[in-house]
Amino acid sequence: AIRITQSPSSLSASTGDRVTITCRASQSISSYLAWYQQKPGKAPKLLIYAASTLQGGVPSRFSGSGSGTDFTLTISWLQSEDFATYYCQQYYTYPPLTFGGGTKVEIK
Amino acid sequence: EVHLLESGGVLVQPGGSLRLSCAASAFTFNSAAMSWVRQAPGKGLEWVSSISGSGGTKYYADSVKGRFTISRDNSKNTLYLQMNNLRGGDTAIYYCAKDRSPSVAGTGTFDYWGQGTLVTVSS
Numbered sequence: 001a002i003r004i005t006q007s008p009s010s011l012s013a014s015t016g017d018r019v020t021i022t023c024r025a026s027q028s029i030s031s032y033l034a035w036y037q038q039k040p041g042k043a044p045k046l047l048i049y050a051a052s053t054l055q056g057g058v059p060s061r062f063s064g065s066g067s068g069t070d071f072t073l074t075i076s077w078l079q080s081e082d083f084a085t086y087y088c089q090q091y092y093t094y095p096p097l098t099f100g101g102g103t104k105v106e107i108k
Numbered sequence: 109e110v111h112l113l114e115s116g117g118v119l120v121q122p123g124g125s126l127r128l129s130c131a132a133s134a135f136t137f138n139s140a141a142m143s144w145v146r147q148a149p150g151k152g153l154e155w156v157s158s159i160s161g162s163g164g165t166k167y168y169a170d171s172v173k174g175r176f177t178i179s180r181d182n183s184k185n186t187l188y189l190q191m192n193n194l195r196g197g198d199t200a201i202y203y204c205a206k207d208r209s210p211s212v213a214g215t216g217t218f219d220y221w222g223q224g225t226l227v228t229v230s231s
Contacts, residue, residue: 001170034217036153043203043221044145044153055208055219087153091216095167097143097155 002026002090006100012108019075021086021103028068029092035064035073038102039084047086048073075105083107110134110220112204117225124194124229130187130204130222138162138182141207141214144189146200147224156202157189161212171197194229201226 003026013019023033031051036044046055048064051071061076075082088100116128130142143158157178158167166178177190187204201224207214 032216036218038153043223044218045221046208046217046219049208049215049217089153089217094216095155095158096169097158097216099153099155102152 001096002029002093002098004088004090004098004100006088006103008103009101010104010106012106013078014108015078015080017078019078019082019105021073021088021105023066023071023073023088023100025069025071025090025092029090031067032090032092033064033066033071034089034091035062036087036089037082037084038087044087078105110206112206112220112222114202114204114222114225117202117227119228119230120194121231122195122229126191126194126227128189128191128202128204128225128227130189132185132187132204132206135206135220137180137185139210139212141209141212142180142187143205143207143214143216143218144178144187145203145205145218145221146198146227147203148197148200151200154200158207158214158216159187160214165213191227194227196229199227199229 035048038044052064085104111133144156159178203224205218206220208217208219209215
């Protein structure tokens with residue numbers, strides 16, 4: 001199975017900051033990577049698929065980049081509602097689908 | 109508005125069985141691949157199983173293969189997960205999720221999720 005290593009596992013940031021989260025796949029997954037946001041007690045929400053395509057309704061301050069093995073989620077101007085845990089997920093091989101370990105974005 | 113509502117999560121003893129249901133509405137259910145994803149308390153997301161829109165193709169994680177069975181009733185717009193020989197490691201919130209792609213086979217990305225149902229395996 002393809003392993004996804006996500007970093008950092010947590011970070012502290014302030015409103016207005018630019019935040020970057022990375023995921024590295026254990027082998028090339030082309031652009032078959034998605035990003036999800038999860039708030040406490042809630043289900044995950046799809047933000048980005050195909051590494052860089054924004055899901056409908058997602059604010060443009062979210063962006064994704066990368067291909068092959070290295071990927072990045074960037075929040076360009078962190079808002080209060082963005083404090084959450086973020087997960088990347090590969091869907092190049094299916095099955096199995098695999099998720100990164102998550103990055104918790106906390107208020108500094 | 110697409111809606112997914114899971115039910116069936118309870119406290120069950122190790123070795124026991126349970127069937128989860130996910131009632132879907134506001135989309136063409138028989139055209140959508142569906143999946144179950146679980147999250148152990150305080151942990152990350154783990155894909156469990158997926159089924160094509162027709163029900164003819166099913167996939168399982170190695171951790172549940174041979175113990176869990178995914179199925180669907182397209183006449184009732186309902187997804188199921190039959191869970192047998194449950195273990196402590198199966199304790200988690202179980203989410204049903206709709207595949208983003210309109211293709212029957214799906215892509216493995218999920219645009220709608222239910223609120224989850226908690227399964228606790230403990231004696």
